Amino acid sequence: MTPGDVDVAEPGVQAVHAATAERARLRAEAAELGGPSPLTAYRDVAAGGIDISRAHPGSLPQFITGRSTLLSNLFRDEVGLRGARLAADRITAKNTELRTVRGLDAVHLAVGLCTWRIGGVDYAAPMLLRPLAIRRHYADYELKLHGQFFLNPELVRIARDHFGISIDDARLAALAYQNGVFAPQPAIDMLRAATSSVDTFSVQPRMMVSTFADVGTAMARDAHDLDHPMLNALAGHAADRERVSAPGPQPSAAGPDDRAPASDNLLLDADNDQEQVLARIAAGHSLTVSTLPGTGGTQTVINAIGELVRAGKRVLVVSPRRSTLDGVRHRLSGIGLDGFAVSPASVRRDLVRAIGRNEKAAAPKLA
Structure with a gap:
């Protein structure tokens, strides 16, 4: 619903979106x-x-x-x-x-x-x-x-x-x-x-x-348009808060012993907990995953990237630290997927390198 959809009877009363004040604060802070x-x-x-x-x-x-x-x-x-x-x-x-x-x-x-x-x-x-x-x-x-x-x-x-x-x-x-x-x-x-x-x-x-x-x-400049259900919900918009809080279908991930080997499409190995997280990501859930160092956080990110790209989606990986992004790039490079990691700051160079790798790649021997 937008302010234009609201019929305000009293003259001089202006209807505004519930998130307007929060959007202004975010823009000023940015x-x-x-x-x-x-x-x-x-x-x-x-x-x-x-x-x-x-x-x-x-x-x-x-x-x-x-x-x-x-x-x-x-x-x-x-x-x-x-x-x-x-x-x-x-x-x-x-x-x-x-x-x-x-x-x-x-x-x-x-x-x-x-x-x-x-x-x-x-x-x-x-x-x-x-x-x-x-x-x-x-x-x-x-x-x-x-x-x-x-x-x-x-x-x-x-x-x-x-x-x-x-x-x-x-x-x-x-x-x-x-x-x-x-x-x-x-x-x-x-x-x-x-x-x-x-x-x-x-x-x-x-x-x-x-x-x-x-x-x-x-x-x-990026904060010019902040009309997003998640941001609106955080700012107090009741309808969007109800929308993003509504429980979605709970996906189930079959364990490695309960599925055919041909269905193992993950880029890296994953344990049962990681596969449950990946199933929810693939189902479109919004979630936060807290991990300790060395418990497979980056590994899960790599697998999530692979699953989303396989589904035809674009993936943006953000981090407060460059070292984390370098780690993701390094892991992708280690499994022959350098072309997955394209940085906005070096997109031309990354694309040229990806094209060069594809031109030099040999066809896999499947027989």
Whole structure:
């Protein structure tokens, strides 16, 4: 039932969904996750990033072309290297935390620093971003760029929503390369021209390495539509609470001694308790399973994935820790099902690898 289905006789009375207040709270909470977004509120302080703009010019071509480069090669004076190492310490520590806790690879090289003001509030945002790996190398650090440059998506959104300016992000990112050589000035000039009508908007030619993890924006975007029976029930909607609480048919799983061997379709071995859980999952039940470490929790997840995929369903595996997802991926890889594990962050690479494996696979010998 929706508010439009309710006939309210008294004038001035507005009918709202029972979950409206809870939805608003969840959206506000999601938007605040991770604190201010560095994609729009970047703190330009020495401790927060490595200022590659001050690196030795002789080392920049090697770095920009994606080859591994030592921090000591980028900064050849003692003072600059000391500051860069302190910043690298903080960046790697923060990236480890983000990767472990939130599953984010947040370190990027930013090219161009945009600043502007809206309603008396100052904003600062990177223009172009490119993923970067940084790791300790003895007493030094090794930096290596990956992928391609892309335009800060929040910059595109703010230009459109607040300033009424449409920016062709693909074209602007492509301008950063001239005849295969990285030259960001044309891209900076294009953005300056596009935002020339905004008095407070400026673009500085800078290059910084830092963590650019935007958690809240994506979460708030995902929370736009929260009309789901389970969420409504948790928020107090009586009809949906009754609906999700209604007992479903209780499935029964025959034991291994009571069924034909041909019906054993599980990817991994499972005991009787695990098979009961899998039967309920296959029947569409919503349930919580509490397990102790080493009691087959991941094994049951793998079997559940197999059963659901066999039924033609799509499966999303989520976890608060990247290590758990890596464990699921490793177990799938161990039984020859690498293609089952596709990550949103690397979907193109995962699909290309899966296609390559399928092309090289030999037909099974059944006779």
